[in-house]
Amino acid sequence: MKRFLAAVLAAMVLAGCGNVPLTGRKQVLLVSDQEVYQAGLVQYDEYIKGATLSTDSGKTKMVRSVGQKLAAATEKYLKANGFASELDNLAWEFNLVRDTQVNAFCMPGGKIVVYEGLLTVAQTEDELAVVLGHEIAHAVAKHSNERMSQQILAQYGAAILSNVLSEKSAAVQTVATTVFGLGAQYGLMLPYSRKHEYEADYMGLVFMEIAGYDTDSAVEFWTKMSSSGSSVPEFLSTHPSDSKRIAQIRQRIPEAQSVAASLK
Numbered sequence: 001m002k003r004f005l006a007a008v009l010a011a012m013v014l015a016g017c018g019n020v021p022l023t024g025r026k027q028v029l030l031v032s033d034q035e036v037y038q039a040g041l042v043q044y045d046e047y048i049k050g051a052t053l054s055t056d057s058g059k060t061k062m063v064r065s066v067g068q069k070l071a072a073a074t075e076k077y078l079k080a081n082g083f084a085s086e087l088d089n090l091a092w093e094f095n096l097v098r099d100t101q102v103n104a105f106c107m108p109g110g111k112i113v114v115y116e117g118l119l120t121v122a123q124t125e126d127e128l129a130v131v132l133g134h135e136i137a138h139a140v141a142k143h144s145n146e147r148m149s150q151q152i153l154a155q156y157g158a159a160i161l162s163n164v165l166s167e168k169s170a171a172v173q174t175v176a177t178t179v180f181g182l183g184a185q186y187g188l189m190l191p192y193s194r195k196h197e198y199e200a201d202y203m204g205l206v207f208m209e210i211a212g213y214d215t216d217s218a219v220e221f222w223t224k225m226s227s228s229g230s231s232v233p234e235f236l237s238t239h240p241s242d243s244k245r246i247a248q249i250r251q252r253i254p255e256a257q258s259v260a261a262s263l264k
């Protein structure tokens with residue numbers, strides 16, 4: 001652990017630090033946005049090729065229109081708060097996939113996939129906006145880059161950062177497979193840390209609010225999710241879809257509302 005912390009410190013000196021929009025949290029980002037985007041895109045294309053898109057045109061349309069509304073709200077926030085350059089790293093795509101799992105996931109750059117099964121729990125546009133806002137937030141907060149950076153440090157140590165470029169990009173490729181492979185498998189359920197989940201919950205509320213959705217439905221949606229817990233594999237039971245998460249969301253709704261109001 002000590003060695004890991006030393007590596008994190010060295011990395012902060014050698015490479016970049018970032019600030020998460022909205023929360024201002026400092027994060028270590030060792031990989032360029034372009035590299036993360038490209039690595040994510042490879043995994044995403046592979047996933048989409050193997051997936052069956054939903055044939056329900058009404059539901060697909062709903063996913064895309066709610067997604068685009070939230071994306072526009074997110075961009076409005078970023079532009080108004082000095083993050084306009086971040087728009088270069090975002091190319092939104094919203095797909096509904098035929099899969100009965102109650103899940104959704106986001107790849108870097110805003111490639112978002114919703115499984116049909118999720119719509120059995122998220123039944124209204126507002127509830128769908130809870131999930132899409134949350135997934136958009138993971139992209140905007142660069143949680144993938146942060147996880148890749150942590151993984152690179154844990155696997156290779158800070159030395160990799162001063163190494164020749166080819167070694168570093170090989171490391172990025174290896175790590176991307178682990179990070180996005182898992183992401184594609186678990187999405188909404190994991191493997192982000194609780195810290196990332198709570199952050200995405202809060203940011204998602206703000207984007208919902210700006211887009212004009214009802215943020216109270218976040219409480220309703222996560223309450224339904226936790227009571228339909230039978231579909232969640234046992235080993236994922238530490239996921240914060242519990243009372244603590246719902247309490248946090250309830251507590252932060254007024255804050256999200258006032259941030260959104262200040263944009264008007």
Ligand SMILES: [Zn+2]
Nearest residue numbers: 188192197200
């Ligand atoms: Zn999440």
